Amino acid sequence: MKTFKINSYAKVNVGLKILNKRSDGYHNISTIFQEIDLHDELTVSKKIRGCQFSSNVNWLHNDQNNLCVIAYNHMKDLYDIKGIDIVLTKNISRGSGLGGGSSNAAAVLKSISKIYDLNVSDENLIEIGSKIGADVPFFIKGSTQIGEGIGEKLIGLKSKIKGWYLIITPDLTIDTEWAYSQFKNILDNATLPTKFSDLFSEKVVDLDTIKFFENDFESVVFPTYPEIGAIKKELFALGAKFASLSGSGSTVFGIFDDNAKVKKAFSHFSPMHKAYIAHSI
Incomplete structure (x- = not known):
């Protein structure tokens, strides 16, 4: 059974401007995302059918409120894949502004592409990620990027913010x-x-x-x-x-x-x- 292990990194916002409220209820923002090496760990494996999820915390469940499960369902709707088993070790705190859940979802998208040999481009993964959550697109490429729109319009910067x-x-x-x-x-x-x-x-x-x-x-x-x-x-x-x-x-x-x-x-x-x-x- 093919297995893929991936680190799911946190981010910080170096500056964040709220520009205006959109007609869809979201807000347009401008921010600099910086990925940092604080991370969760995911192990994603093929299985016959469905999505099995487990973690080291009691506040994440194998349901439709879980961004990892949502990420799997989006990929299943788009590509000819069977099931996956996700084992998540959480180190990033929830509700903390570090993007842990969005990073986990992006890691699942990348993992499914890898274990099923789909070779989905980063651009397509970013498009899929934008349907899951505003910060998910950033984590497809990570590093240092300017985020605009609701966070899905991304401009890569040449240098990371060191320190x-x-x-x-x-x-x-x-x-x-x-x-x-x-x-x-x-x-x-x-x-x-x-x-x-x-x-x-x-x-x-x-x-x-x-x-x-x-x-x-x-x-x-x-x-x-x-x-x-x-x-x-x-x-x-x-x-x-x-x-x-x-x-x-x-x-x-x-x-x-x-x-x-x-x-x-x-x-x-x-x-x-x-x-x-x-x-x-």
């Missing part, structure tokens, strides 16, 4: 729908902000370039959850060159250019919060 990434995830789950809902009055009175794609004619981005970037979700998340805002302030105080909420949270991350400082900051936050030192990939 030591300290990922801090407090024991809080932020409802993304709630976070977007708080922007209604703001967007009604806002002028259209600059998109990140307008800033990078050379497609190169580094710590000096990003230091003034902000995540619009901070304006609604930090007042409601001041403990999350406090983490960002502490990261700067501990020597981070850049710090931000990722997605709608609850994860806050800092990028450091000094190994000793990131290790000291890690000791400051752990074990009070889930903390990881990661790198861009």
